[in-house]
Amino acid sequence: xxxxxxxxxxxxxxxxxxxxxxxxxxxxxxxxxxxxxxxxxxxxxxxxxxxxxxxxxxxxxxxxxxxxxxxxxxxxxxxxxxxxxxxxxxxxxxxxxxxxxxxxxxxxxxxxxxxxxxxxxxxxxxxxxxxxxxxxxxxxxxxxxxxxxxxxxxxxxxxxxxxxxxxxxxxxxxxxxxxxxxxxxxxxxxxxxxxxxxxxxxxxxxxxxxxxxxxxxxxxxxxxxxxxxxxxxxxxxxxxxxxxxxxxxxxxxxxxxxxxxxxxxxxxxxxxxxxxxxxxxxxxxxxxxxxxxxxxxxxxxxxxxxxxxxxxxxxxxxxxxxxxxxxxxxxxxxxxxxxxxxxxxxxxxxxxxxxxxxxxxxxxxxxxxxxxxxxxxxxxxxxxxxxxxxxxxxxxxxxxxxxxxxxxxxxxxxxxxxxxxxxxxxxxxxxxxxxxxxxxxxxxxxxxxxxxxxxxxxxxxxxxxxxxxxxxxxxxxxxxxxxxxxxxxxxxxxxxxxxxxxxxxxxxxxxxxxxxxxxxxxxxxxxxxxxxxxxxxxxxxxxxxxxxxxxxxxxxxxxxxxx
Amino acid sequence: xxxxxxxxxxxxxxxxxxxxxxxxxxxxxxxxxxxxxxxxxxxxxxxxxxxxxxxxxxxxxxxxxxxxxxxxxxxxxxxxxxxxxxxxxxxxxxxxxxxxxxxxxxxxxxxxxxxxxxx
Numbered sequence: 079x080x081x082x083x084x085x086x087x088x089x090x091x092x093x094x095x096x097x098x099x100x101x102x103x104x105x106x107x108x109x110x111x112x113x114x115x116x117x118x119x120x121x122x123x124x125x126x127x128x129x130x131x132x133x134x135x136x137x138x139x140x141x142x143x144x145x146x147x148x149x150x151x152x153x154x155x156x157x158x159x160x161x162x163x164x165x166x167x168x169x170x171x172x173x174x175x176x177x178x179x180x181x182x183x184x185x186x187x188x189x190x191x192x193x194x195x196x197x198x199x200x201x202x203x204x205x206x207x208x209x210x211x212x213x214x215x216x217x218x219x220x221x222x223x224x225x226x227x228x229x230x231x232x233x234x235x236x237x238x239x240x241x242x243x244x245x246x247x248x249x250x251x252x253x254x255x256x257x258x259x260x261x262x263x264x265x266x267x268x269x270x271x272x273x274x275x276x277x278x279x280x281x282x283x284x285x286x287x288x289x290x291x292x293x294x295x296x297x298x299x300x301x302x303x304x305x306x307x308x309x310x311x312x313x314x315x316x317x318x319x320x321x322x323x324x325x326x327x328x329x330x331x332x333x334x335x336x337x338x339x340x341x342x343x344x345x346x347x348x349x350x351x352x353x354x355x356x357x358x359x360x361x362x363x364x365x366x367x368x369x370x371x372x373x374x375x376x377x378x379x380x381x382x383x384x385x386x387x388x389x390x391x392x393x394x395x396x397x398x399x400x401x402x403x404x405x406x407x408x409x410x411x412x413x414x415x416x417x418x419x420x421x422x423x424x425x426x427x428x429x430x431x432x433x434x435x436x437x438x439x440x441x442x443x444x445x446x447x448x449x450x451x452x453x454x455x456x457x458x459x460x461x462x463x464x465x466x467x468x469x470x471x472x473x474x475x476x477x478x479x480x481x482x483x484x485x486x487x488x489x490x491x492x493x494x495x496x497x498x499x500x501x502x503x504x505x506x507x508x509x510x511x512x513x514x515x516x517x518x519x520x521x522x523x524x525x526x527x528x529x530x531x532x533x534x535x536x537x538x539x540x541x542x543x544x545x546x547x548x549x550x551x552x553x554x555x556x557x558x559x560x561x562x563x564x565x566x567x568x569x570x571x572x573x574x575x576x577x578x579x580x581x582x583x584x585x586x587x588x589x590x591x592x593x594x595x596x597x598x599x600x601x602x603x604x605x606x607x608x609x610x611x612x613x614x615x616x617x618x619x620x621x622x623x624x625x626x627x628x629x630x631x632x633x634x635x636x637x638x639x640x641x
Numbered sequence: 642x643x644x645x646x647x648x649x650x651x652x653x654x655x656x657x658x659x660x661x662x663x664x665x666x667x668x669x670x671x672x673x674x675x676x677x678x679x680x681x682x683x684x685x686x687x688x689x690x691x692x693x694x695x696x697x698x699x700x701x702x703x704x705x706x707x708x709x710x711x712x713x714x715x716x717x718x719x720x721x722x723x724x725x726x727x728x729x730x731x732x733x734x735x736x737x738x739x740x741x742x743x744x745x746x747x748x749x750x751x752x753x754x755x756x757x758x759x760x
Contacts, residue, residue: 083760121755122711123704217710228755235758258760260746265760289705324681327727415727416681419709524693568698572664573747576697 082264082507087113087234088490089483090254090269092241093296096216096472097125097455097479098275099223100175104483105273106232110490112483113267115256116232116291117240117578121224123291125277125456126475129216131335132199132207134469135172140196140205145169147204153469153573155201155367157605158620159309161590161640163442164461164478168470171249171477176208179476182222187211195607199338199468201367207469212407219472239265241295242581243506244272244303244346244451245498251303251450252497255506257581262514262574264507268498270490271442273452273482274300275475278434280313282527284535286431287316287331296457297592298585300438301627305446308459308622309436310589312606313594315540317371319430322387325416328409333392333427340405344375345391345424346383352390358466369606371464371596372429372540379428429540433471435462435606436596439624444482450489450497454482460622460640464605513567513580520566523579526557530583530590538594543611544601551594558587559630592632596623599634652679654732656687657755660699662740664747671736678730683707683735684727685714688749700748701725715740717748 089105091098094116102114116123136148148169153160176194180186186208187195196205210218227233238259245253245266253268279294280286297307318337320330336342339640356374358366366374375390394402399421403410405419413420437459444452455475462470533553537546552615562584569578600623602616603609621636656676663669676687676694688701705711707726714725717738725737743751 118702118704118711119713120758122713127710128705128708236760237754237758260752260759263760289708289711290703324679326681326683326686326707326729327709327724329705329710359706522693522697524697528693570698570700570747572704573750574698575692579697605753 082266083258084266084268085113086268087111088269088494089113089271089273089486090267091273091275091483092254093124093275093277093291093455094120094235094237095275095455096126096219096223096289096475097482098273099227100476100479101273101275101454101483101486102227103223103230104310104480105487106230108484108487110232110487111404112233113236113269113439114227115236115239115241117238117259118291119237120227120235121220122287125217125289125292126472126516127220128287128289128329129472130213130329130331131209131215132197132469133176133209133215133472134175134199135208135473136169136204136206136208136465137173137176137194137196137208139193141616143204143206145173148172148206151202151227152461152467153463153598155465155467157465157615159463159604159622159639161460163640164440167442167481168461168474168477171480172473175473175476175480179219179222182226183361184218184222185210186493197338200365201467202469213332213409215472216541226236238255238561240578240581241299242510244299245503246303246448247497247499247502249304249449250497251448252499252502254619255510256504257510257578259575259578260573261579264510266503266507270493270496271450271452271486273454273486274438274457275453275479276457278437278456279586279593280431282442282530282534282586282590283539284531285319285428287319287329288431293582294586294589295582296453297437297589300451300453301588301592301625303448303451305448305451306439307592307625308439309463309596310434310459310592310625311600311623312435312464312604313431313593314368314433314435315372315429316432317368317429318392318427320425321428321441322385322426323416323418323530325418328412329417330430331432332409333425336406337392340394340397340402343393345393346378347385348383351377352383354358358585367465368468373608375429376541381562385426387426391424392427393424395422395424432467435459435464435466443485444478445485450493452482455477461518464607468614514577516566517569518566520564521561522576523565523567523583524576526561526565527579527583530557530587534590534639536574538590538597541608541610542597543609544598547594547598549592551598554594555586558591588627595632595634596625599623646652653679656730656732657734658687658691659734659736662748663745676730681727682730684718684728684730684735685728688725700746700750702750714723717741
């Protein structure tokens with residue numbers, strides 16, 4: 079393998095989604111020389127670009143609203159476990175950044191009187207969610223931020239670079255090491271601060287809304303750098319995930335905004351609207367929180383009232399065909415290409431892994447427990463508690479990314495890249511060269527990942543029990559300690575994704591093991607964490623769970639909820 | 642023959658993918674692979690399945706996976722510029738080439754990045 083690359087800057091931002099791009103802009107604004115890296119393409123990978131509609135912001139354009147009301151809804155959805163300070167930053171910060179994005183050419187949908195449209199998403203007490211037509215909210219935000227980050231001379235964007243390790247020296251961040259995908263060369267990055275914006279870990283589940291990026295690397299990187307992880311057992315399963323018939327060219331999350339906007343009916347195999355069985359008045363409510371909706375769908379299927387592919391039906395057949403066409407706009411063409419005619423057939427839906435509520439534990443500066451290491455966006459834990467409110471992911475990416483970038487830049491001016499030492503980075507660089515040469519025929523990272531995804535889906539999914547969780551944890555631990563060393567990678571020098579996948583899996587396995595460990599320890603049901611063997615919420619667990627990696631093993635502890 | 646038929650899915654058919662393999666337009670060859678698919682699957686579904694189960698060295702660029710928002714999976718499908726994530730598999734031969742007019746990195750990946758965004 080050829081020699082490596084060396085790059086130097088003040089702040090390294092890992093992940094080019096919404097949080098990462100906001101962090102890069104804010105860090106540059108605060109005087110830092112920024113390196114913004116994505117393992118795919120900056121501004122095109124990650125989760126932000128896939129967000130179709132709701133972005134919560136107490137603008138008060140549709141009806142009177144305040145950040146405090148938004149906070150009250152966020153805390154209620156979080157089932158007692160939100161870090162109130164972080165949740166409050168999110169709700170207070172959202173309106174300013176929505177306005178700022180408008181200045182960057184994001185065209186929020188407006189009504190005829192010129193006000194920004196705000197719709198009521200599930201779990202909100204007000205019409206609060208802004209959007210860009212048509213189902214393009216995330217794409218519009220990403221385009222604006224791509225533009226913004228490409229014009230800033232203080233931001234160096236590097237695409238197709240995957241970070242494999244953080245370099246820690248004397249307990250603080252010294253830089254990072256990664257791989258340049260087009261050449262397989264190791265990349266060493268000297269910097270004073272790192273902002274991790276790598277998103278969540280839902281790619282580790284068989285059925286997922288995740289892009290190719292969201293493999294839990296941030297959790298793995300942070301744990302191995304010595305940082306604390308919080309509430310990682312809470313993963314949101316998006317209730318209205320597309321199941322059947324086969325549909326491509328449209329995100330599987332498309333049915334929630336469509337259902338709410340048009341009034342789609344959720345039906346079981348007997349043609350009944352079943353939500354009333356689960357405490358939802360009338361059975362046709364669109365305010366049902368995601369965790370309750372997921373629960374109701376699982377229980378219907380379990381009771382033998384599911385659809386052929388093992389989900390429930392979502393039907394729009396009661397809606398006039400023309401009205402349907404008008405409301406769906408260009409999306410109708412996507413349905414047509416997939417031979418789906420909503421006037422004639424229902425679709426099948428089932429909950430699908432969607433969002434990681436917990437993550438790297440951060441303070442109000444978005445700083446982790448490791449000096450110089452920051453986290454933002456989906457990867458930052460705390461603001462969402464046990465269940466995220468619909469529409470809070472985009473403001474979280476924006477507000478926390480903006481704040482992390484600012485704080486990391488300020489930190490970097492105080493601690494100018496003093497910690498770098500080639501010797502501290504060398505073992506990480508050596509590992510890349512070592513793994514690149516493991517080319518004998520055998521099992522490849524993609525095959526082991528497929529096993530992880532099946533295992534997580536079956537045993538660490540929306541409904542859990544102690545026996546399955548313990549089994550999953552043991553298998554994941556064994557993969558991490560044993561199977562990884564026996565994997566092979568392809569021998570190509572250029573665009574060798576299998577080499578990247580080995581390192582992705584190394585960090586992702588740690589994230590998956592963290593979820594199963596934390597889920598096993600939390601012997602109660604709360605929000606998105608549901609245990610069949612402990613079906614009630616238990617005050618003994620009215621607490622946040624922290625995980626650290628000590629001598630190569632995950633160690634869990636509980637502490638009272640921070641406010 | 643690649644197949645990973647999950648529970649409850651309809652019967653699989655077989656597509657034959659004829660894929661350009663190599664590090665340049667003059668340095669490579671076509672290779673053919675049979676890929677099992679369910680009616681409605683995309684070309685990207687087939688390529689990802691092929692990579693996972695048999696051919697991890699196959700180079701193909703994608704991120705969002707079938708949502709058609711990242712726009713990274715553009716390639717030539719039977720000679721037409723298409724997104725692999727919305728082009729459908731069919732029980733027939735389908736030829737896949739890297740985009741024209743761009744340097745080939747390897748296989749189906751072309752250099753679409755701006756000069757300053759890479760080493």
